[in-house]
Amino acid sequence: MYLPHKVAASTMRLDAPLQAGEVALVGAGPGNVGLLTLAAASLIENCDAVVYDALVSTAIMDRVDAQAERIFAGKRGGMPSASQQDICDTLVALAQQGKRVVRLKGGDPFVFGRGGEEIRVLAAENIMFRVIPGITSGIAAPAMAGIPITDRTINASLAFLTGHEAAGKSRMDWQALVKAFPVLVVYMGTRNLSMIASSLADAGLAMDTAIAVLHAVGLPEEQQDYGTLMDAINGTLLGKSPSIIIIGDVVHARRDWLGMQVKNKGLIKAL
Numbered sequence: 262m263y264l265p266h267k268v269a270a271s272t273m274r275l276d277a278p279l280q281a282g283e284v285a286l287v288g289a290g291p292g293n294v295g296l297l298t299l300a301a302a303s304l305i306e307n308c309d310a311v312v313y314d315a316l317v318s319t320a321i322m323d324r325v326d327a328q329a330e331r332i333f334a335g336k337r338g339g340m341p342s343a344s345q346q347d348i349c350d351t352l353v354a355l356a357q358q359g360k361r362v363v364r365l366k367g368g369d370p371f372v373f374g375r376g377g378e379e380i381r382v383l384a385a386e387n388i389m390f391r392v393i394p395g396i397t398s399g400i401a402a403p404a405m406a407g408i409p410i411t412d413r414t415i416n417a418s419l420a421f422l423t424g425h426e427a428a429g430k431s432r433m434d435w436q437a438l439v440k441a442f443p444v445l446v447v448y449m450g451t452r453n454l455s456m457i458a459s460s461l462a463d464a465g466l467a468m469d470t471a472i473a474v475l476h477a478v479g480l481p482e483e484q485q486d487y488g489t490l491m492d493a494i495n496g497t498l499l500g501k502s503p504s505i506i507i508i509g510d511v512v513h514a515r516r517d518w519l520g521m522q523v524k525n526k527g528l529i530k531a532l
Contacts, residue, residue, distance in 0.1 A: 275391065285364065287365050289313075289367050293479035301395065312362065316367030334348045369397040373421075408512055409514055419509075433460070446508075450504070473487050476500060
């Protein structure tokens with residue numbers, strides 16, 4: 262185990278200007294520009310290069326320093342994309358050129374975002390770095406859809422899963438998940454939704470368990486689809502990729518906040 266000796270001090274202000282040759286792994290949140298952290302907004306507005314993912318919204322990219330070099334490093338299932346090694350090599354090269362670099366990642370860098378792999382490479386190359394956490398979509402999307410992923414009347418625990426693990430040699434212990442967690446939050450699972458649902462059903466999850474498939478919540482292209490485990494198995498619940506999938510009775514606790522807001526605005530206007 263190595264301990265990098267040339268890293269940004271943990272007590273520094275997260276929004277302090279980047280130094281030459283420093284890399285910031287920045288979480289862009291779920292896409293809505295209003296959910297950027299103050300540190301994230303500050304750093305993307307004052308940097309020399311941004312290496313960004315496919316899930317970073319146009320509204321957020323519009324806030325990037327106009328003079329900054331922009332390097333797309335998005336990954337989309339089934340489509341040609343940069344390898345993780347290519348991305349790491351790019352970050353190292355930019356930093357070694359003395360540039361102030363932002364690695365801009367959708368959600369949070371360390372929640373299924375491969376941020377750990379990237380900082381290990383940076384540390385091994387003795388490159389300064391800092392991490393700016395972002396609001397992860399597994400929390401933000403259901404919240405904005407009116408779904409409380411924890412409700413004291415329903416669950417005292419929940420699990421975050423990656424849908425990529427549904428096929429092939431999966432590390433998932435489906436029976437243990439069904440037994441231990443009343444609520445499951447699945448990232449990147451839309452393409453494998455039927456397979457995930459079948460695995461959960463085989464593990465004992467009830468066929469009428471509620472499911473929400475949430476795409477781009479808080480953005481103009483938002484789409485929300487609702488159904489049950491059975492609907493997911495038989496293909497009548499599909500959703501749009503990429504989505505966050507919520508499985509569990511908390512979906513029944515959903516409140517149509519958007520509808521309430523529209524109604525409240527109407528009342529205010531009438532008054």
